[in-house]
Structure formats: structure tokens, C-alpha cells
Amino acid sequence: MAKGRYAFILRILSFFCPPELYEGIEGDLIEGYESDERIYGKSRAHRRMWLGVFRFFRPEIIFRNKFQIINIYSPMWRNYLKVGWRNILKNGFYSAINVFGLALGIGFAYLTFLYVSGELRYDHFHEKADRIYRIVEQTVDVNTAEVTASSVVTPIPLSTSLIEEYPEVENVARFGSFSSVVERENESFSQSVVVADHNFFQLFDFDVISGSNNLFSTQNEVVLSKKGAGIYFGDRDAVGKVLDIKLKDSIVAFTVSAVIDNHSDESSLTFDVIIPFENFETIIGPEVYNSMNYGVIETFLLLKEDKSVFQLEEKLNEKGYKESEERGDTSAKLHAIQPLKDIHLNSNYASGITRTGNPIYVYVLSGAGLLILFMACVNFVSLTSGHSFNRVKEVGIRKTMGAFRSQIRNQLMAETFIIGLIATSVGLVLVYFSMPFFNQLINATLAFSIGLSNFLFICFLLATIVLVAGGIPSRLLTILQPVQALNRGIEDSGRKVASKTLVIIQFTLSLVLLIGTLIMNDQMDFIYEKNLGFDKERLFEVSLNNPSSGETAERLVEVFKSEAATESRIMSTTASMNDYQEPWTKLDFEQVEGDPIGLYFNLVETDYLETMKLELVAGRWFNGKAGSGNQIVVNESLLKYFNWADHIGKQIPGKNFSEGHEIIGVVKDFHFSSLHNQVEPLILVLDKKAIISGVTGLTTYRWPPMFSSMTIRIAPGEIQSALKGIEGVWAKVNPDAPFTGHFVDDSLDAQYANEQRWKKAINYSSVFAFVISILGLVGLVRLLLQRKVKEIGIRKVLGSGFGHLVLHFSKGFVLVLVSANLLAWPFAWWAGQKWLQAFTYRIELSAMPFFIASMIVCFGVFSVVIYLTWRASLMRPVDILKNE
Amino acid sequence: MGKAYLGEFEELVLTIVGILQEDAYGNAIVAEIKDKADRKVNLSAVHVTLYRLEDKGYVKSNMGGATNERGGRRKRIFTITNAGLAILRSMKESRTELWKQIPQLKISYGEG
Numbered sequence: 001m002a003k004g005r006y007a008f009i010l011r012i013l014s015f016f017c018p019p020e021l022y023e024g025i026e027g028d029l030i031e032g033y034e035s036d037e038r039i040y041g042k043s044r045a046h047r048r049m050w051l052g053v054f055r056f057f058r059p060e061i062i063f064r065n066k067f068q069i070i071n072i073y074s075p076m077w078r079n080y081l082k083v084g085w086r087n088i089l090k091n092g093f094y095s096a097i098n099v100f101g102l103a104l105g106i107g108f109a110y111l112t113f114l115y116v117s118g119e120l121r122y123d124h125f126h127e128k129a130d131r132i133y134r135i136v137e138q139t140v141d142v143n144t145a146e147v148t149a150s151s152v153v154t155p156i157p158l159s160t161s162l163i164e165e166y167p168e169v170e171n172v173a174r175f176g177s178f179s180s181v182v183e184r185e186n187e188s189f190s191q192s193v194v195v196a197d198h199n200f201f202q203l204f205d206f207d208v209i210s211g212s213n214n215l216f217s218t219q220n221e222v223v224l225s226k227k228g229a230g231i232y233f234g235d236r237d238a239v240g241k242v243l244d245i246k247l248k249d250s251i252v253a254f255t256v257s258a259v260i261d262n263h264s265d266e267s268s269l270t271f272d273v274i275i276p277f278e279n280f281e282t283i284i285g286p287e288v289y290n291s292m293n294y295g296v297i298e299t300f301l302l303l304k305e306d307k308s309v310f311q312l313e314e315k316l317n318e319k320g321y322k323e324s325e326e327r328g329d330t331s332a333k334l335h336a337i338q339p340l341k342d343i344h345l346n347s348n349y350a351s352g353i354t355r356t357g358n359p360i361y362v363y364v365l366s367g368a369g370l371l372i373l374f375m376a377c378v379n380f381v382s383l384t385s386g387h388s389f390n391r392v393k394e395v396g397i398r399k400t401m402g403a404f405r406s407q408i409r410n411q412l413m414a415e416t417f418i419i420g421l422i423a424t425s426v427g428l429v430l431v432y433f434s435m436p437f438f439n440q441l442i443n444a445t446l447a448f449s450i451g452l453s454n455f456l457f458i459c460f461l462l463a464t465i466v467l468v469a470g471g472i473p474s475r476l477l478t479i480l481q482p483v484q485a486l487n488r489g490i491e492d493s494g495r496k497v498a499s500k501t502l503v504i505i506q507f508t509l510s511l512v513l514l515i516g517t518l519i520m521n522d523q524m525d526f527i528y529e530k531n532l533g534f535d536k537e538r539l540f541e542v543s544l545n546n547p548s549s550g551e552t553a554e555r556l557v558e559v560f561k562s563e564a565a566t567e568s569r570i571m572s573t574t575a576s577m578n579d580y581q582e583p584w585t586k587l588d589f590e591q592v593e594g595d596p597i598g599l600y601f602n603l604v605e606t607d608y609l610e611t612m613k614l615e616l617v618a619g620r621w622f623n624g625k626a627g628s629g630n631q632i633v634v635n636e637s638l639l640k641y642f643n644w645a646d647h648i649g650k651q652i653p654g655k656n657f658s659e660g661h662e663i664i665g666v667v668k669d670f671h672f673s674s675l676h677n678q679v680e681p682l683i684l685v686l687d688k689k690a691i692i693s694g695v696t697g698l699t700t701y702r703w704p705p706m707f708s709s710m711t712i713r714i715a716p717g718e719i720q721s722a723l724k725g726i727e728g729v730w731a732k733v734n735p736d737a738p739f740t741g742h743f744v745d746d747s748l749d750a751q752y753a754n755e756q757r758w759k760k761a762i763n764y765s766s767v768f769a770f771v772i773s774i775l776g777l778v779g780l781v782r783l784l785l786q787r788k789v790k791e792i793g794i795r796k797v798l799g800s801g802f803g804h805l806v807l808h809f810s811k812g813f814v815l816v817l818v819s820a821n822l823l824a825w826p827f828a829w830w831a832g833q834k835w836l837q838a839f840t841y842r843i844e845l846s847a848m849p850f851f852i853a854s855m856i857v858c859f860g861v862f863s864v865v866i867y868l869t870w871r872a873s874l875m876r877p878v879d880i881l882k883n884e
Numbered sequence: 885m886g887k888a889y890l891g892e893f894e895e896l897v898l899t900i901v902g903i904l905q906e907d908a909y910g911n912a913i914v915a916e917i918k919d920k921a922d923r924k925v926n927l928s929a930v931h932v933t934l935y936r937l938e939d940k941g942y943v944k945s946n947m948g949g950a951t952n953e954r955g956g957r958r959k960r961i962f963t964i965t966n967a968g969l970a971i972l973r974s975m976k977e978s979r980t981e982l983w984k985q986i987p988q989l990k991i992s993y994g995e996g
Contacts, residue, residue, distance in 0.1 A: 021935070023947070027957030028910035028927055034953065055928035064935070 005042070006033060006049055013053045018064045025056060076407070077414070084415035087391075095419065097779045098383055101772050102423035102469075105376025106461060107430040108768055111438055112369030113457050114446050119362050122344035123268050126205045128302060131170075132340040133309065135162075135299040136349060140332050141595075142324060148331065149598065151699055152349050153295040156280070156288075158335075159197075162299070166315060168307040173200040175269060176297035177353050178283050181545050181738060182273065183244040183251065184232045190543060190740045193245060194271035194353075195280040195297075201260075203302050204269065211239040211258030216276045222254035225262035228272035245275065247282045249548025265445040268343045268354040284703055293588075293697040298353050300340070313337050331595045360838075361758050365442075368765040371513070373461075375506055375769055377469045379776035382502040383783075384416070384473040409474045416470025420462050428458075442761050503780060504819050507861075510773040511824035511853055512831070513766040518849035519832040524759050526843045533670025533679070535613040536748060538714040540723070541579050542730065542741040550688075550706035556734060557605060557707055563729045564712075569722035570729070571715045574611040575707040577603035580747045584672050585705075587683075588697035589654035596696065599638065599652070600672065600682040603705045608684070609667070611713050619647055619665030628686040633665045638681035652683070654694035661690050678840045711744070774860050781865055785809070785872045792872055793880035806869050813861055821854050828853075890942075890971060896921065897933045898972060901943055902964045909948070909959040910934070934962055942968030 010026055017025060029052050036045035088095045123129055135158065139149040159172040174197050182191040198216040208215075215223055222243055229238040238256045245254055254275055262271055280297075281289040288294045303309060316335040324332035338346065345359040395408055435448050547553035557575040564570045578584040578601075587601045608614070609621045617636060622628045634647065644650050647663040669679040685691055688705040702708050714722045730739050749756070785792070792805060800808075829845060836842045890898065900916050901908040913930050917923050937943045948959040964972075 021931075021960075023957050024910065024945075024960030025931060027954040027959055028931070030955040030957060031911050031953060032927065052927055055926050056931070058928060058932065060932040060935070061928070 005046065006030070009046075009049050009053050013056060016057060016062050018061070021061070021064070029053065077410075080411040080414035081418065083411060084418050087415060088418060093782070094383065094779055097775050098380055098419055099423045099426060101376050101379045101383075101775045102420065102465065103426035103430060104768060104772055105373045105379075106424050106427035106458075106465075107434070108765070109369045109373040109461060110427065110431050110454075110458065111434070111446075112365050114454070115442065115444060116362055116366050116369075117453070118266070118444070118446060119345065119357060122266055122357070123340050125263055125266060126203075126340070128203065128205075129340050131303045131305065132203060133301050133303060133337045134340060134343060134354075135301065136336040136338050137295060138334045138336050139596075140320075140334050142321070142330050142332050148595070150336070150349055151295050152298055152338075153353065153699060154297065154299045154335075155292045155294055156297055157290060157292055159299050159301075162301055165319075166312060168304055168312045168315075169301050170304045171199050171203055171302040173197045173203045173300045173302075174277050174297050175200065175300060175353060176277070176280055177271075178280070179543075179546065181246040182232070183246070188736075188738045189231065190545065190738055191245075191273055194274045195277045195283075196271075196274050197277045200274075203300060206260045206262060206267075209259045209261055210237065211256070213258075215258055219276050219278050220252065220254050221257040221276060223258050223260055223274045224256055225264070225272045226259060227262070227264070229256075229259045231272070243273075245273075246546060247279055248546065249552075250282075252279075268340075268356060270355050288703060294703070295697070295699050296703070301337075309337055309339075329595070361442075361761075364758070364762065365765075368513070368762065368769075371509060372765060372769050372772065375509055375772050375776075377465060378502050378506050379772060379779075380416075380419075380465070380469040381472050382506075382776060383779045384469070412474035413466060413470045416466050416474075420465045420469075423465075424458060424462055441764070442757055500816060503777070503816050504823070506773045506776055507816065507820035507857060508823040508827075510766070510769045511820055511857055512828045513769045514853035514856060515824065515828035515849050516831060516835075517763055517766040518852055519828075519843075519845065520759055520762055520835070522849065523836060523839065523843050524756065527839070527841065530841060532748075533614070533668055536745045538716065538719075539612070539744040540712045540714055540726065540741055541581070541744060541747075542710045542712065542726065542739070544575070544708055544710065545737050545740075546708070547706060550704070553707040557710055560710060560729060560733045561607075563733055564726075567725045567729055569715050569717065569725045571713040572607055572611045573710055573712050574607040575605040575710045576608060577702055577705050577708055578672070579709045579711065580672075580744045581709075581742070582702075584682075585698060585700035585702065587691070587695045588699075589652060589694050590656060590696045591653050592655050593653070598699070600680050601691065601705075602672075602682065602684055603688055603707070604684050604686065605707065606686065608711075611711055612670070613713075614670055615668040617666050617668050619663070621665055622686045625686050628690070630659060630661045630690050631664045631686070632661055632690050633667060633684040634663055635667050635679065635682040635684075636669045637679050638683065639666060641681040652691070652694065654696075656696060657694040659689075659693065770856075770860070774864060777861060777864050778868070781809075781868045784812075785868055789872065789875075789880050793875070793877040796873065796877045797881070802870060802873050805873050806866050809869050810862060810865050813865060817854075817858055817861060820857070824853075825850055890975060893925075893929070894933055894937060895972070895975060897930060898937055898942055898964065898968055901934075901937075901962050902969065902972065905963070906961065908962045913962075937968070938962070941965060942971060 006029075010029070013026065013029070014022060029049060032052060033045050033049045036048050040048075126132065134152065135154050137151045137154050138147050140147050156174065159174050162169050163172050174195075176195045177192055178195070180191060180193045182189050182193070196216075201215045209226060211223075215221065222245070224232070224238055232238065232243060233241060238259055241256050242253050243256060244251050246252075262269075264270060284294075284296060288296060303312065313336065316337070320332045320334040324330075338349070343354060344357050345362060346356070347359055398408055398411075432448050435446060438444070439446055544553055544556060547556060553575070557573075561573050564573050585601045586598045588596050588598050590596050606622055606624055609616065619633075621633065622631060632652075639645075639647060642650070642653075647666050650663055651657075651661060667684070671679060672682065673680070683691060692705065712726060714726075726741070727739050730737075788809075795805060795808070828850070832845055832849075836845070896917065897913060900913050900920070903920075904912055904916060910927055910931055913934075914925055914927055917925050917930075934943065934945070938945055943962045943964055945960050945962045948961045950956055950958050
């Protein structure tokens with residue numbers, strides 16, 4: 001027969017075609033095939049038959065079919081659902097625990113899903129995101145190929161050489177930022193201003209909301225984000241209006257050419273005000289602007305569509321090695337390439353101008369989400385299988401009536417499905433209401449939405465729960481033999497062990513979470529209260545708003561200090577180049593021998609030591625600006641770095657120093673960057689000339705060296721009036737400039753705000769986990785007591801008191817608690833140790849968190865047992881024992 | 885079923901079933917439509933329409949005898965029912981009725 005050729009196609013038809021129509025349709029198709037074969041040949045006939053079958057796949061045909069199936073099975077399914085629903089209602093308490101526990105788990109999992117999927121989608125909205133890369137400058141030891149330093153801020157001329165020398169590069173864009181003052185109708189605002197190339201808008205897809213599409217064709221354009229436009233123009237149309245932006249010592253008028261969407265919640269590149277890149281030259285001066293030695297901006301490149309990143313990277317490396325060979329250096333400056341999509345969650349590089357997230361917390365939170373969901377499922381399984389003992393009779397009768405095993409399983413699954421569905425809805429409602437709180441907690445901007453992917457996630461969650469949490473208990477039940485079931489042969493020790501194991505697992509997990517939380521809290525408190533090496537209390541920093549020159553800044557500070565002498569609440573005033581708002585400047589020196597070194601640097605004022613309350617450990621502090629031209633003060637870490645026993649007669653071994661300098665004193669180490677890091681070597685000078693001549697490169701937020709802010713120590717007492725005083729002095733000295741300042745301890749807090757927030761998030765999730773495991777315990781203990789109601793009655797008749805009963809029923813839980821503790825401790829210890837290693841300054845793990853967590857869990861368990869036993873023992877024995 | 889109503893395509897298929905008499909099955913109807921009305925239609929569309937007409941009671945179907953041609957499959961032969969004939973007739977009449985109301989000679993009174 002020739003039909004072998006199309007048998008397969010017809011089989012597909014038979015899958016969806018109703019049987020009573022099948023023969024007629026099939027015959028017509030075959031007839032068509034035969035005539036097609038005669039006219040067009042085999043292959044075309046074949047294709048037309050495929051098409052023909054495909055066309056029959058339509059609702060009018062399919063639904064004729066389905067209708068039949070539903071007719072056959074629906075009564076049974078309806079019965080399953082009905083019986084399931086009745087069962088749920090009958091066991092109100094137990095169902096409520098089940099639903100609530102699952103709802104908590106599902107809700108938490110959904111929240112974490114929303115958050116994590118948002119984090120993973122960062123920067124994905126750019127159409128060319130796959131081809132955009134950021135240049136990372138790496139210093140590599142030539143001999144060992146070890147990366148000794150890496151920086152995401154790169155020199156300005158780098159982009160020119162990239163596009164000129166490498167044909168793989170399609171486009172480049174530079175991205176820098178500086179803080180400035182923006183004026184609008186006599187009102188001035190401190191504002192961080194971004195500089196970017198014309199190409200920036202071609203590389204990245206920030207949609208224009210209003211205004212021109214051809215951006216940055218002239219140098220005096222400014223582009224605002226929606227938020228930026230709101231700040232300066234409110235609801236009015238910003239396009240075409242003028243903003244005055246201070247560029248160093250001059251105020252330049254910029255015309256708003258467009259308002260664009262900055263995708264602030266999903267973009268690493270953040271900005272509110274952008275001006276063309278060329279203006280940056282005014283800010284940092286032509287020397288830095290044209291030098292390859294100063295890393296001040298971030299460089300992005302667009303790779304040509306068919307080119308490989310690895311080849312480009314190899315070429316870049318080759319060039320770097322060649323250059324170092326020519327110089328005869330032992331280290332090479334290489335340019336690594338980092339994908340744009342990788343920026344947000346890569347913690348290998350210190351953050352530059354772009355904003356980055358922290359991958360650890362994404363892992364921690366998704367881990368906690370999964371864990372809590374898992375615990376909710378374990379709860380469900382242990383409760384349902386515990387509860388199923390009560391249903392053994394029902395199952396036995398169903399079986400004797402001739403029910404198949406699959407039917408009983410279907411019935412239990414249906415029940416799980418109902419509970420799962422209710423729990424999902426409750427969970428989603430919980431998510432909806434807790435969303436604002438959650439957003440505030442982890443500083444996110446999640447919106448409650450059920451899009452396709454979220455919907456699929458929920459379906460997946462529900463399906464998993466029904467299959468796993470419903471599957472296990474129903475399996476346990478259905479393998480029972482009917483006789484066994486009707487005989488109440490349920491004291492099956494194997495199953496008892498199984499449900500105990502589940503309880504142990506649950507308490508182990510919640511113990512681990514609790515211990516972890518306690519360790520984390522201890523560490524955060526430790527960091528928070530650690531001695532910083534200076535006194536952070538009542539220390540107020542006032543921005544000098546980018547003074548036009550070092551002399552202006554010095555004069556301003558001097559006038560302020562003399563005015564401040566009359567203000568009783570100001571204890572002392574000083575000024576510096578770097579403050580606690582941003583990372584400090586790092587200078588590179590070429591050494592006479594060996595590799596270049598990077599040392600931190602700050603230009604300070606005479607009263608810095610006194611105002612900051614730094615401690616001098618050797619030598620002396622500056623005697624005043626006059627005569628300090630070649631003097632420097634260093635910190636202890638610098639001595640350690642060079643292995644010097646003391647500072648006397650030593651010099652920074654830079655190659656290019658035109659004049660000598662003298663180390664006159666050593667201050668005790670104080671923290672000027674995050675406590676995650678060690679205190680680095682630091683140089684303090686009064687006069688920049690003392691050290692600047694030897695510098696060959698730098699990484700900085702501020703340049704050239706001059707005072708950028710004043711630091712004021714306020715006398716103890718009421719803060720508000722003191723601030724008024726400072727503002728009054730400022731207004732006298734510098735009436736036109738905005739007064740912006742902050743407390744140093746606030747900005748230090750801000751540095752740890754992330755940790756603080758996450759600490760809270762983890763605290764809450766461990767509370768969640770604990771609540772879920774206690775819920776599970778409540779359900780289990782109640783089931784146990786229900787089954788032993790008669791035993792309680794008999795014991796009471798025989799003279800048992802409440803104390804005896806409690807003792808008797810608590811016994812079983814001692815083993816559970818002991819095993820959970822033994823399992824949890826080593827794991828929690830290991831995980832805690834791992835986490836602490838991320839901190840340079842950290843606590844030693846002590847027994848305390850372990851002890852406290854165990855106490856909390858024991859207390860929880862025993863209060864549940866005692867309370868429920870007490871409730872059970874209130875019943876009169878006669879009520880329990882009279883029936884039967 | 886409320887007021888009886890036939891769609892344009894349904895009417896066409898029903899008419900063809902009436903024409904073909906004993907030989908009205910899927911492929912023949914497709915061929916006839918192509919022949920008489922010069923329209924290319926899908927086999928599946930015809931089948932679906934036939935089943936719908938059957939649901940409405942305008943055609944009935946039974947399986948014909950087996951032949952060698954179609955891989956031994958029997959044809960599902962459709963025949964028009966009295967109700968089907970009646971609705972075809974009533975649709976034709978109502979259309980003729982309407983058609984008559986269109987003025988056949990159009991005179992326009994122009995103003996300029």
C-alpha cells in the first residue's frame with residue numbers, strides 16, 4: 001500500500017480529530033493526495049497534505065472532540081473537587097494552617113522572583129546591549145600574569161585610539177560626571193552633572209520623551225531626565241529653556257534640547273543632567289583631558305556585529321604588553337572588556353561612575369526564597385501525610401468499593417490543587433499589600449504586575465506544589481492495602497519516621513537561618529560601632545560648590561573661619577580636598593625601582609588634625625601653610641607598606657620628584673573608605689606642591705587638588721540651632737552660593753545603608769521561616785494529640801496531672817530538637833565563616849548566636865507543645881471515653 | 885435557535901450540496917465550488933461548514949460505500965434536508981423581494 005508515505009501525517013490528524021469524523025476527513029485528504037500526486041508529483045502532494053492536516057487543526061474540529069472527553073470524565077472530577085472541598089471545610093484548622101503556610105511561602109517566593117528577575121534584566125533594554133562593552137583598565141604583573149589592580153575609570157583619549165586603531169569597534173562613547181551648581185531663575189541647586197558624547201545616544205537607547213532627536217550637535221546643549229526636568233521646570237515644558245551650569249569658574253548657559261527617559265530603575269548609567277563631553281575639558285583642565293595617565297571617565301564601545309570580543313581583547317592585550325616591554329616595566333597596563341549586561345551584578349571591580357548592585361544579595365535572597373518555599377512545601381507534606389492517617393478509613397472504603405489507585409490519587413491531588421489555588425491567591429494578595437513595604441526595605445521599585453512570565457512562574461510554582469506536595473502523601477496513602485487500612489493498621493513505624501524526619505529538616509533549616517541572621521546582625525553592629533580612628537560625632541561637611549581655583553577656595557575657608565570664631569556652636573573648622581561623600585584620590589608614582597605604586601592622598605588644611613580628632617603617633621603636625629611646601633604627613637599603613645620602622649629621613653620612592661619632600665609626622669590609621677577594606681597607605685599635605693610633582697597617574701573624583709569642602713565640628717547640644725548658625729556664617733561669607741552639607745556619620749551610614757537594608761530583609765525572611773516551621777509544628781502536635789485523645793483521657797482517669805501529660809508528650813520532641821541542632825550547627829558555622837571572610841574587620845564566631853537560636857527554637861517548640869497539651873487536657877475524660 | 889440565518893459561505897455550500905445530490909462529499913464540493921463559482925476554498929473550511937450545517941439540521945450525512953480510490957476510506961455523503969431546501973428558498977425569495985424594491989431606472993435631477 002502506498003499509504004506508508006502519509007501514514008505519519010494522518011496519525012497526527014488522528015490525535016485531534018474526533019473519531020466519528022475521522023474516516024470522512026481522512027478519505028478526502030487521501031483522495032486529494034492521490035490527485036495531487038498525479039498532477040504535481042510526490043513531494044508537492046506530501047507538502048499539501050501536511051498543510052491540509054494543519055488546516056484541520058482548528059477550534060471547530062478540536063472542540064467537537066474535547067466535548068466528548070469532558071462528558072466522559074467530568075462527573076468523577078466534579079466529585080473529587082466536591083469531596084476535596086468538603087474535606088477542607090471539615091478540617092478547618094488544619095486547612096487554615098496549610099493554606100496560610102503555603103501562602104506565605106508562595107508570596108515570598110513570588111516577591112523574590114520579581115526582585116531577582118528585575119536585577120537580572122538590568123541594562124537589557126538597550127537594543128544593542130549584546131554588543132556594548134565597557135573598558136576596564138588592568139595592571140598586570142608581566143611575569144606572573146596576576147592582575148594587581150583594576151579600574152573601570154579610564155583615560156579620556158582612550159576612546160579615540162580605540163576607534164582609530166581597531167576596525168572591530170563600530171562606535172565608542174565616553175561617560176563622565178562632576179558635581180556642579182545649576183542655576184535656574186536665581187535659584188541654585190547642587191547637582192551631579194554627567195558629560196557624554198554625541199555617540200552616547202546612538203549606543204544606548206534612552207528614548208526622547210520630548211524635544212529633538214539629534215542630540216549634542218552643539219556644545220551648549222543640555223539633556224534632562226524626566227526627574228531633572230521636574231526639578232528645574234516643574235510641570236512646564238523644559239525644551240528650549242535655558243539652564244546656567246557652573247563649569248569651574250564660569251557660568252555657562254545651556255539650552256535644553258530634549259527630555260529623555262533615563263530608565264532609572266533598570267539602568268546602570270544614571271543621570272539627570274547631561275551636557276556634551278567637550279565641556280569636560282574646562283572642568284578638569286587640558287592636561288588631564290589629553291593625557292593617557294589619568295583615569296577619570298568610563299569608556300563604552302560598540303562591537304561590530306560579526307566580530308569577536310576575544311579577538312579584540314587579545315589585540316588590546318598585545319598592545320599593552322608591547323608598550324610595557326618598550327618601557328622595560330615589570331607590569332603592563334591592559335584593557336579588559338566587560339559586557340554591559342555584566343556591569344550591574346559584577347562585584348569584581350570597584351564601582352566607578354555607573355551604579356552597580358551586589359550579586360551576593362541576589363543569591364542570598366533567591367536562596368532564602370527557595371528555602372522558605374521548600375519549608376512551606378515540607379510543612380504541607382508533613383501535615384497532609386500526618387492528617388492522612390485520619391483518612392485511612394475513607395481510602396479503605398473507596399478501595400473496597402472498587403476505586404482504582406489512580407482515582408484515589410486523583411482525588412487527593414484535586415484536594416491539593418484546591419488548597420494550592422487558595423494559597424496562591426492568598427499569597428498574591430499578601431504580595432500586593434506588602435509590596436510597598438518590601439520596596440522600601442530593599443530600596444527597589446518593584447510594581448505588582450502579573451505579566452506573561454510572572455504568570456508562567458506562578459503556574460509553575462502551583463504545578464510543582466501540587467505534584468510534589470500532593471504527590472507524596474497521596475502515594476503514601478494509596479499503597480495501603482484496604483484490609484490494613486480498615487483494620488486501622490496505621491501505627492506504621494516507617495511512616496512515623498518519615499514525618500519526624502521532615503520536622504527535623506524543617507527545624508534544621510530554620511535554625512540555620514536564625515543563626516545566620518544573628519551572626520549577620522553581630523557583624524553589622526560591630527562595623528557600625530567600630531572605632532574609625534577619628535571622631536565621627538557632630539562632624540558636619542559643607543560643600544564649597546566647586547571653587548574656581550585653589551586660592552579662591554582657601555580665601556573662602558579663611559573668611560569663613562574668622563567669621564565662625566564668633567559663632568559659639570562651631571568648635572573648629574577645617575577644609576580638605578576629599579571628604580566622606582566619595583572615594584578618595586589615589587595617586588600613582590613610578591618608583592625608582594620596582595612597580596608603580598598607588599597611594600591615597602588628601603590635601604588638607606592646618607586644623608584638620610584637631611577638627612577630625614586624629615591621633616598623631618610620631619613626629620609632628622604641620623605648623624601652618626607657610627614653610628610647609630615640602631612637608632607631608634603619612635599614616636601608619638604607609639610605614640607598614642614600605643616596611644619602615646620610623647618616618648625619619650624617609651621619602652616616597654617616586655622617580656619623578658623634582659624636589660625632595662620630608663615626612664614630618666605619622667598619624668594613627670583612620671578609616672577613609674568602606675570598612676570592607678583595610679586602611680590603605682595615605683599621604684596628607686597642606687601644600688599640593690609637596691607631592692604632586694612626582695605623580696604619574698591618578699584615580700580620582702576631584703581634580704585638580706584644592707579644597708572642595710569644609711568640615712566643621714559642632715559643639716554638643718541642640719543640632720538644629722547649630723546648623724542655623726553655620727548657615728548664617730555661610731550666608732555672610734558666600735551669599736550667592738547654595739548651602740549644602742551633611743553629617744559625616746550620615747554619609748557613613750549611607751555607605752552601609754545597603755548592608756543595613758539587607759540585614760533587615762534577611763531578618764524578616766528568617767522570621768518568616770521560623771513562623772512557617774512553627775505553623776507546621778502546631779499542625780503536627782495537634783494531629784498527634786487528636787489521635788491520642790483517648791490516651792489522655794485514660795491517663796487522666798488514672799490520676800495523671802497536667803505536668804505529667806506535658807512531660808509525656810514533650811519527650812518525643814527532645815530528640816527532634818537535638819538532631820536539628822546537631823545538623824544545623826556545623827552548616828551554619830561554615831556558612832557564617834564564609835560570609836565573614838568578605839569583611840576585613842570582622843567578629844570572631846562565638847557560641848552566642850548558636851545558643852540564642854537554639855533557645856528561641858526550643859522555646860517555640862515547647863510552648864506550642866505545652867499549650868496544646870494544656871488545651872487537650874482541659875477536656876473531661878468522660879466526654880472522651882464515653883463513646884465507643 | 886432563534887431566527888434561522890445562513891452566512892454567505894454556508895449558503896454557497898448548502899446550494900452545492902443540493903446540486904451534487906448523491907455525490908456531495910468534501911472534495912467534490914471543493915471542486916464544484918471552484919468550477920461553478922470560481923472560488924478556491926480550503927477543504928477544512930468546507931468540512932467545518934458542513935458539520936455546522938448538520939448541527940443546524942440543514943443537511944444530514946451518512947457514510948457511502950468503500951471504493952479503491954481513497955485508500956479504501958468511505959466517503960461521508962451529505963444530503964440536503966427539507967429544512968435546508970426551505971431556508972434556501974426563503975433566502976432566495978426574501979432577496980428577490982428586496983431586489984424588486986430597488987428602482988431599476990435611475991433618474992437624476994441635476995441642479996447644474
